Amino acid sequence: MENKMFCYQCQETAGCKGCTQVGVCGKKPEVAAMQDLLVYVTKGLGAVATALRAEGKSVSRDVNHLVTWNLFTTITNANFDEAAIAKRVEDTLAVKELLLNVLAGKAGLPEAALWNGTPDTFAAKAGSVGVLATENEDVRSLRELVVYGLKGLCAYMKHANALGQENEAVDSFVQSALAKLLDDSLDGGTLTALALETGKFGVDGMALLDTANTTAYGNPEITSVDLGVRQNPGILISGHDLKDLEMLLEQTAGTGVDVYTHGEML
Numbered sequence: 589m590e591n592k593m594f595c596y597q598c599q600e601t602a603g604c605k606g607c608t609q610v611g612v613c614g615k616k617p618e619v620a621a622m623q624d625l626l627v628y629v630t631k632g633l634g635a636v637a638t639a640l641r642a643e644g645k646s647v648s649r650d651v652n653h654l655v656t657w658n659l660f661t662t663i664t665n666a667n668f669d670e671a672a673i674a675k676r677v678e679d680t681l682a683v684k685e686l687l688l689n690v691l692a693g694k695a696g697l698p699e700a701a702l703w704n705g706t707p708d709t710f711a712a713k714a715g716s717v718g719v720l721a722t723e724n725e726d727v728r729s730l731r732e733l734v735v736y737g738l739k740g741l742c743a744y745m746k747h748a749n750a751l752g753q754e755n756e757a758v759d760s761f762v763q764s765a766l767a768k769l770l771d772d773s774l775d776g777g778t779l780t781a782l783a784l785e786t787g788k789f790g791v792d793g794m795a796l797l798d799t800a801n802t803t804a805y806g807n808p809e810i811t812s813v814d815l816g817v818r819q820n821p822g823i824l825i826s827g828h829d830l831k832d833l834e835m836l837l838e839q840t841a842g843t844g845v846d847v848y849t850h851g852e853m854l
Contacts, residue, residue, distance in 0.1 A: 591608040591609075591720075592608065592609050592610070592617040593607065593608060593609070593610070593611070593615075593617040593620035593621065593718075594606050594607070594608055594620075594718055594719050594720050595607045595611055595615065595620050595719075596719070596732075597663075597664050597736065598613065598664045598665075600612045600613065607620075613664065613665050614668070615665075615668055616668070616670070618670050618711075619668050619669075619670045619673065620718075621711060621714035621715065621718070622670050622673040622674050622677065622710065622714060623661075623662040623673060624714050624717060624718040624719070625677055625710055625713060625714035625717060626658055626661065626662055626673055626676055626677050626680070627658075627659070627662055627735065628700055628713075628714075628717040629677055629680045629681055629684070629700065629703070630655055630658040630659060630680060630766060631698075631700050631766040631767065631769055631770050632684060632698065632699075632700030632701040632702070632703065632770075633651070633654070633655060633658075633680055633683065633684045633687070633701075633763070633766075634655060634762070634763035634764065634765070634766030634767045635697055635698050635700065635701040635763075635766070635767035635770060636684055636687045636688055636691060636697070636701050637651060637655070637687065637763045638760075638763050638764045638767045639691055639693070639694075639697065639701075639767075640687060640690065640691055641760060641764075643691065643692055643693070645690060645691075647687075647759075647760075647763070649754065651683060651687070652754075652756070652759035652763075653749060654679070654680060654683060655742070655759070655762060655763055655766070656742045656745045656746050656749065656759070656762070657676070657742075657746060658676055658680060658742075659738055659739045659742035659762075660739070660742045660743050660746045661673060661676060662739060663739045663740075663743060674707060674710060677710060678707065681704050681705070684701070684704070685704060688701075688702075698767070698770040698771070699770075700717075700770050701770075719732060726776050727774075727775075727776065727779065730776060730779035730780060730782075730783060731769050731779060733783045734765060734769060734779065734782055734783050734786050735769065737783065737786035737787060737790060738762055738765060738766065738786060740790060741758070741762060741786065741789060741790045741793045742762065743828070744790070744793035744794055744796065744797045744828075745758060745759070745762075745793050745796070745797075746829075747797055747800070747828055747829050747830070747831070748793070748796045748797045748799075748800040750800075750829065750831040750832075751800035751801065751803070751804045751830075751831055752800070752804075753796050753797075753799060753800040753803070755792065755793070755796050757792070758789055758792055758793055758796065761785070761789045762789070765782060765785075765786060768782055797828075801830055804830070804831075805830060805834075811854075813854065817846075817848070818846055820844050820845060820846045821844070821845050821846070822845065822846040822847070822848055823836065823840065823845060823846070823847050823848070824848045824849070825847060825848070825849050825853065826849070826850065826852070826853075827852065827853075828852055828853070830853065833847075833849060833853055
């Protein structure tokens with residue numbers, strides 16, 4: 589049976605090998621393809637941003653946040669809105685073109701850094717840049733290990749950014765790592781080292797998020813909380829974004845709507 593998609597991002601994948609027709613989570617092939625393309629063009633943006641830094645030029649906070657949001661958008665079950673993801677692809681290509689105009693030396697840039705397709709070409713391009721585009725299984729596995737590490741790191745960074753915390757060194761690493769994932773000359777040893785380095789920066793990202801949370805809300809304290817549910821209408825909020833939780837509590841105050849969460853938030 590011909591693969592309509594290939595996603596093995598989570599532990600629930602079909603047969604523990606990967607979803608190839610439709611995601612166990614409900615992700616449609618068209619959404620999976622657009623996510624693949626968003627990762628690809630974000631790698632291209634990372635390559636351009638890394639080249640700019642090598643020329644001694646600055647990369648704006650907006651570009652850093654765009655990269656962070658792009659990878660965060662593609663994590664498991666975060667966003668299945670095909671149109672919204674396609675819009676992020678368009679926006680990323682537009683920003684990349686602006687940065688290319690500033691870059692003095694374009695020689696040696698990977699194809700992903702130079703490609704600038706239109707929406708009518710997105711589906712065809714997505715079909716050639718997904719996970720299975722890397723034929724060597726060992727290289728593919730190591731590349732994807734780094735990709736998923738970067739996605740997790742960007743989730744931390746997105747939440748920290750929402751609370752006003754930044755770390756240029758982490759942003760620079762994320763973008764340079766994305767660029768390296770386009771380099772076909774990197775062997776298993778080099779990619780293994782990159783995966784380990786991704787883990788190191790993951791700790792830095794967690795530290796930034798901890799600083800963001802404790803600066804905004806104080807240090808955690810042992811506290812008694814109510815369990816169970818009440819009779820009021822309720823909203824369940826999951827994940828790690830305390831800023832979202834804060835805004836939701838403000839919006840529901842006095843409305844009779846209860847807000848529920850779980851241990852990760854607490």
